[in-house]
């Protein structure tokens with residue numbers, strides 16, 4: 383019943399001209415949904431018409447998702463070549479990227495990755511699910527040399543055919559400026575937090591200007607993010623009166639408005655959902671009933687500096703506060 387023909391889902395272009403779907407499914411269970419629940423959503427999403435999946439080793443569910451991919455290939459629901467599978471190297475594997483990549487490929491049972499993303503631009507490791515006050519004494523500030531060393535390993539994986547594209551994530555203009563000219567294979571995408579109340583306009587423009595595809599994470603404002611990541615100052619994007627007003631005009635949920643805004647603005651959103659109707663509505667949103675210019679302009683006024691992933695747990699000794707991670711004053 384819930385099906386959108388992948389052929390009619392609009393496409394985004396990667397820098398090499400390759401076309402990929404303009405939306406993907408996120409797979410971070412936010413500590414609330416176990417691997418079985420998330421992989422069941424992936425199975426449902428494939429049947430619904432999703433073809434791009436944003437995975438990561440640190441989400442702890444790649445082996446469950448891999449079983450779903452394999453079943454879909456075996457049953458002939460999709461072929462490997464019809465899917466665009468993204469994974470990410472976690473912070474504790476920056477010196478052993480090949481090992482990490484091969485493990486993700488084995489877990490995901492996908493032969494190769496369409497994109498391999500450096501999840502964070504530094505090797506600062508924290509245990510899964512740790513409290514925001516937790517600090518690792520080995521954490522350190524961003525280092526161009528360390529980043530390029532990690533990236534070079536990705537370039538070798540690309541040469542070996544294990545990954546088709548390299549991506550970066552959680553970067554800033556300052557960090558991209560420092561490294562882009564040193565990279566032999568340019569990143570195809572940069573995955574950053576983007577939602578109506580956190581639009582990162584300058585970084586977004588910079589990425590686009592460099593011919594890199596912006597992938598927007600937490601496109602709905604992550605209403606079910608882990609408790610430990612919810613701060614009193616956070617704004618709920620989908621509770622904004624303007625979002626509700628636009629949603630009412632279209633007869634849709636404000637979450638779906640956020641997806642329409644993301645696609646029409648130009649980033650590739652990767653909303654997470656375990657609810658069939660919701661992930662169907664998000665995919666359908668890209669194919670019908672676009673927002674008007676006035677609605678797009680209204681949403682552009684909703685910027686509130688509402689960064690949800692502050693990254694406290696990655697801070698190093700001596701760092702003033704989380705703004706240091708983002709090169710902010």
Ligand SMILES: NC(=O)c1ccc[n+]([C@@H]2O[C@H](COP(=O)([O-])OP(=O)(O)OC[C@H]3O[C@@H](n4cnc5c(N)ncnc54)[C@H](OP(=O)(O)O)[C@@H]3O)[C@@H](O)[C@H]2O)c1
Pocket residue numbers: 407408409410411412436437501551552573574598599600601602603604605606607635637638652653654655656657659660661663664691
């Ligand atoms: N690179 C990075 O460092 C990074 C960081 C964070 C996240 N990510 C990626 O980004 C993905 C998305 O972020 P996220 O999962 O935190 O947040 P999100 O996609 O902004 O929000 C997901 C939440 O929105 C709800 N939702 C989805 N569609 C809906 C709809 N149509 N109507 C009503 N509610 C809807 C879902 O509830 P239901 O399940 O009930 O639908 C879910 O709880 C992650 O899964 C992950 O893949 C990457």
